Amino acid sequence: MSFADRAELSSALDDVGYLVDDGLATALFLAQSIRQPLLVEGEPGVGKTTAAKAMADALGGPFFRLQCYEGIGPAEALYEWNYARQLLSIRLAEASAESVSEAELFSEDFLLERPLLKALRHTGPEPAVLLIDEIDRADDDFEALLFEFLGEQSVSVPELKTYHAVIEPVVILTSNRSRELHDALKRRCLYHWIEFPTVERTAQIVRRNVAAAAEPLVNAASAFVHDARRLDLDKAPGVAEAIDWVGALHALGITDLTPADTSDTLMAVIKTPDDLATVQAAMSSGDLSVGSSS
Numbered sequence: 001m002s003f004a005d006r007a008e009l010s011s012a013l014d015d016v017g018y019l020v021d022d023g024l025a026t027a028l029f030l031a032q033s034i035r036q037p038l039l040v041e042g043e044p045g046v047g048k049t050t051a052a053k054a055m056a057d058a059l060g061g062p063f064f065r066l067q068c069y070e071g072i073g074p075a076e077a078l079y080e081w082n083y084a085r086q087l088l089s090i091r092l093a094e095a096s097a098e099s100v101s102e103a104e105l106f107s108e109d110f111l112l113e114r115p116l117l118k119a120l121r122h123t124g125p126e127p128a129v130l131l132i133d134e135i136d137r138a139d140d141d142f143e144a145l146l147f148e149f150l151g152e153q154s155v156s157v158p159e160l161k162t163y164h165a166v167i168e169p170v171v172i173l174t175s176n177r178s179r180e181l182h183d184a185l186k187r188r189c190l191y192h193w194i195e196f197p198t199v200e201r202t203a204q205i206v207r208r209n210v211a212a213a214a215e216p217l218v219n220a221a222s223a224f225v226h227d228a229r230r231l232d233l234d235k236a237p238g239v240a241e242a243i244d245w246v247g248a249l250h251a252l253g254i255t256d257l258t259p260a261d262t263s264d265t266l267m268a269v270i271k272t273p274d275d276l277a278t279v280q281a282a283m284s285s286g287d288l289s290v291g292s293s294s
Contacts, residue, residue, distance in 0.1 A: 002032060002059075002127075009058070017208050018047075018054035019201065027192035028055055032127075037150050037171040039135075039186065042194035045238015047205075048174040051194075052131040055170060061126030064169075066115040068138040074145060078155050079117045082110045106159035117155050119169040128169040135185075136175040143185045150188040199226045202242055209243045214255035221246050221257055224290055225269060231282055233275045245269040259283065259290050 003009040006025045009032070013020050020028070024040075028051065031038035040048045056063035066077055074080070086105045093100040113121065119130040135143070149155055153165040173189060175181060197205065203222040210218070222242060229236040237245075248268040254261050263280070270276045282288035 003029060005029070012058035013054050016054050016057040018050060018058075019205055019208065020051070020054075021201075024051065024192055024194060027190055030190055031055075031172065032059070032170050035153070035168040035170070037173060037189045039173045039175065039181075039189040039191050040194060041175045041177055041191075043196060043236060043238060044176050045240040046194045046196055047239055048194060049131065049133055052129055052133075052172040052174070055172065056129035059126055059129060059170065061124075062122060062128045063131070064115040064119045064128055065131045065133060068132065068134045068136075068142070070137060070139060072138050072142055074114075076114060077116050077142070077145065078114050078149075079157060080112050080114070081106065082112050086110050108160065111157070111160070116149050117163060119171075120149075120153065120155055120163050120165045122167060122169065124167040127167050130169045130171045132171070132173040134176060135173045136178045136181060140182060143182050147184060147188065150185065196226075196229060196236070197239060199223050202226060202239060205239055206242055206246050210246045210250055213246050213250040216256045217249055217254060218246055220290055221249065224257070224262065224288070227288055228270070228279055228282075231278050231288065233270075233278060234272050235275060237269045237271075241269045241271070257290050262290050 003012060006022070006029045009029045010020055010025045013025070013028075027038055027040070030036065032055075040051065042048055052065075053063060089100055089105065089110075115130060119128045122128040132146070150171065153168050154162050156162045199219075199222050202225065203218050206213070206218050206222055207215075225237045225242045225245070245265065245268040248265055249257065249261065252261075252265070263283070266276060266279060270279050279288060283290075
């Protein structure tokens with residue numbers, strides 16, 4: 001399955017519960033249509049990871065995710081050999097007075113596919129979506145490791161061969177900009193920055209995810225989260241926090257947000273002690289009020 005234009009893609013994403021603006025719809029459409037990797041950046045909680053998952057749901061293909069972290073390498077991203085099974089094969093051969101060749105040990109029977117190689121070897125019919133999540137958490141060496149994959153849609157296994165994509169996957173990388181990425185990686189990718197959504201768009205997204213919540217509650221919580229981002233916070237609350245907060249408020253039976261309810265449940269939306277103190281001080285001074293969207 002593929003989409004003929006941005007409107008069709010936007011509609012399909014809407015059908016799976018993901019609201020998308022024109023800019024992101026364009027970026028995702030190009031990632032699908034010309035199969036160029038898409039680098040998506042933005043503050044934590046704006047929906048970068050969710051966009052990739054929604055794209056997979058809309059396309060109807062499998063979703064492969066590689067979560068990046070410091071020290072990640074080819075064994076986690078590309079492939080590794082099943083050393084335990086290789087050793088067992090050697091011992092079984094010795095017990096039978098037989099021999100096992102290196103070519104037999106380093107064959108596809110002993111190859112463990114990791115997300116990048118899995119995405120390349122997916123045979124369809126629908127394309128896979130590969131998410132390389134939080135690439136900024138990995139180091140420079142790992143970025144260099146990705147160049148062949150991002151530029152040529154291939155993975156080289158020296159003991160076997162170079163694997164090329166059967167059906168080129170839709171590749172989406174995300175970054176929270178905790179560090180600057182290498183220019184060589186950026187050159188291989190399309191680029192899109194996701195802004196925090198407006199109050200109205202936040203409320204729309206929250207309603208999709210907490211459909212049973214009362215309308216006044218959704219509107220007030222969305223406005224509060226929007227205004228809280230104007231404060232000097234270490235971690236500004238994103239859409240994910242707004243969804244979690246409304247879910248928590250709804251679970252408590254709250255239908256209309258009050259200052260007392262807000263103070264009692266801030267742990268669902270504000271995630272550091274310093275930020276909590278800042279928000280509470282702003283509420284006390286009147287700089288941040290429940291339901292304000294000024």
